[in-house]
Amino acid sequence: xxxxxxxxxxxxxxxxxxxxxxxxxxxxxxxxxxxxxxxxxxxxxxxxxxxxxxxxxxxxxxxxxxxxxxxxxxxxxxxxxxxxxxxxxxxxxxxxxxxxxxxxxxxxxxxxxxxxxxxxxxxxxxxxxxxxxxxxxxxxxxxxxxxxxxxxxxxxxxxxxxxxxxxxxxxxxxxxxxxxxxxxxxxxxxxxxxxxxxxxxxxxxxxxxxxxxxxxxxxxxxxxxxxxxxxxxxxxxxxxxxxxxxxxxxxxxxxxxxxxxxxxxxxxxxxxxxxxxxxxxxxxxxxxxxxxxxxxxxxxxxxxxx
Numbered sequence: 001x002x003x004x005x006x007x008x009x010x011x012x013x014x015x016x017x018x019x020x021x022x023x024x025x026x027x028x029x030x031x032x033x034x035x036x037x038x039x040x041x042x043x044x045x046x047x048x049x050x051x052x053x054x055x056x057x058x059x060x061x062x063x064x065x066x067x068x069x070x071x072x073x074x075x076x077x078x079x080x081x082x083x084x085x086x087x088x089x090x091x092x093x094x095x096x097x098x099x100x101x102x103x104x105x106x107x108x109x110x111x112x113x114x115x116x117x118x119x120x121x122x123x124x125x126x127x128x129x130x131x132x133x134x135x136x137x138x139x140x141x142x143x144x145x146x147x148x149x150x151x152x153x154x155x156x157x158x159x160x161x162x163x164x165x166x167x168x169x170x171x172x173x174x175x176x177x178x179x180x181x182x183x184x185x186x187x188x189x190x191x192x193x194x195x196x197x198x199x200x201x202x203x204x205x206x207x208x209x210x211x212x213x214x215x216x217x218x219x220x221x222x223x224x225x226x227x228x229x230x231x232x233x234x235x236x237x238x239x240x241x242x243x244x245x246x247x248x249x250x251x252x253x254x255x256x257x258x259x260x261x262x263x264x265x266x267x268x269x270x271x272x273x274x275x276x277x278x279x280x281x282x283x284x285x286x287x288x289x290x291x292x293x294x295x296x297x298x299x300x301x302x303x304x305x306x
Contacts, residue, residue, distance in 0.1 A: 067240060068189040068192070068237075068240070068306070071189075071192065071236040071237055071240070072187050072188075072189065072192070074236050075187060075192060075232070075233065075236055076182070076187060078119070078232055079119045079122050079182050080179075080182055080183070082115045082116075082118050082119045083115070083119065083175070083178055083179040083182050084179065085115045086112065086115035086116050086175050086178070086179070087172075087175050087176055087179050089108065089111060089112035089115060090112050090171060090172050090175045091172055092108055092112070093105060093108040093109060093112045093151075093168075094168040094169065094171060094172045096108055097151060097154075097155075097161050097164055097165075097168045098161075098164075098165055098168055098169075100161050102155055102159065102160075102161060105151075105155055105161070106155055106156070106216070109148070109151075109152060109155065109216060109218065110213070110216065110218035110221040110222075110271060110272075111221070111271065112148075113148055113218075113221065113222060113225070114221055114222070114224070114225035115225075116133060116134065116148075116175075116225075117202075117221075117222045117225035117226050117229065118225045118226070118228055118229035118232070119182075119229060120134070120198075120199065120202065120226070120229065121191060121194070121195030121198055121199065121229075122178075122182055122185060122187075122191075122195075123178055124198070125185060125191065126178065126181050126185060129174060129177065129178050129181070131144075131147075132146060132147055132170075132174045133147045133148060133171065133174050133175065133178070134147055134148060134149070135147055135149065136149045136206075136211070136212065136214070137149060137150075137153065137214075146167045146170055146171065147167070147170075147171055147174070148171065149213075149215075150164075150167050151164060151167055151168060151171065152213060152215045152216050153215050154167075155215070155216070156215035156216045157215045188306075189304070189306040190301070190306045192233050192236070192237060192306075193233075193237070193300050193301040193304065193306050194301065195229075195230075195233060196229075196230040196233040196234060196297060196300070197230075197294070197297060197298055197300075197301075199226045199227070199229045199230040199233075200226065200227070200230055200290065200293065200294045200297065201294075202222075202226050203222075203223050203226045203227065203290055204287070204290055204291075204294070207219050207220075207222050207223040207226065208223065208283065208286055208287050208290060210275050210283075213275070217274040217275045217276050218271075218272070218274070218275070219275040220263070220266055220272035220273065220275055221271060221272055223263065223286075224263050224272065227256070227259060227260065227263065230256075230297070231256050231260070234252055234253070234256065234297070234300075237300065237304065238253070240304055241300065241303065241304070244303050244304065245303055248296055248299060248303065251296045252293070252296045252297055252300075255289070255292050255293035255296060255297075256293060258289055258292070258293075259286075259289045259290060259292075259293050262285065262286060262289050263286075266278070
């Protein structure tokens with residue numbers, strides 16, 4: 001992910017700078033040692049101070065990691081709960097497709113996907129599972145395209161379940177594999193922070209534009225699920241954020257509330273209206289509220305040191 005890479009580069013730059021400063025100090029101290037013994041003593045004291053200083057970041061990092069243990073454990077429980085529901089609801093969706101019940105399959109499509117969209121950062125960390133489950137037409141080679149959107153096209157555009165059994169059965173198999181892998185996937189604090197940001201990026205690049213569910217127009221379900229997944233991460237990190245910057249924590253919380261209230265205005269019959277119903281100014285307002293949330297949320301990683 002881009003943010004993780006950026007943090008890694010920043011850390012590398014800081015390490016190189018520290019190393020450069022240390023080398024420079026060593027050369028100067030060596031020259032001073034040749035000149036006077038008092039300078040040698042000063043150089044030794046400086047070296048000792050530098051050593052203590054270098055070990056401080058490592059200690060701080062270890063302490064920071066320990067602080068996130070509860071959040072990571074809670075997030076894993078959340079992911080397991082969502083993938084359990086994903087497998088169950090996908091199973092019902094697949095049964096409807098395999099029995100040729102198009103209308104029932106259409107009803108089950110978007111609600112099943114919401115469980116996946118809430119925990120998508122985990123799937124993206126597990127190799128090919130994300131494209132296998134969630135690739136859109138054009139994202140992968142046509143011969144490899146499968147998953148939810150392949151079946152979405154069959155239901156809404158082709159209006160037929162002929163030839164879909166292979167794709168339906170593989171989708172269920174892939175969701176079961178995801179469920180098995182989330183038990184042991186390595187979750188670092190950085191995955192939580194970047195995961196929240198990436199979920200909002202998903203909304204801004206495909207959901208708010210109406211590109212994600214181009215056949216069914218159920219984009220608001222995915223939009224809401226991505227926001228809910230990001231908000232869950234924020235809630236788990238909220239105590240850490242409040243300790244570091246209460247003002248930023250409140251700004252993020254308030255922005256989530258505004259965006260959720262806006263989404264709630266499009267709720268209908270336990271789901272959401274078709275994305276086609278939204279007018280241009282309504283889409284623009286959603287986008288603006290999304291941006292208002294994304295900006296402070298993107299500061300979490302730097303603030304928390306992950």
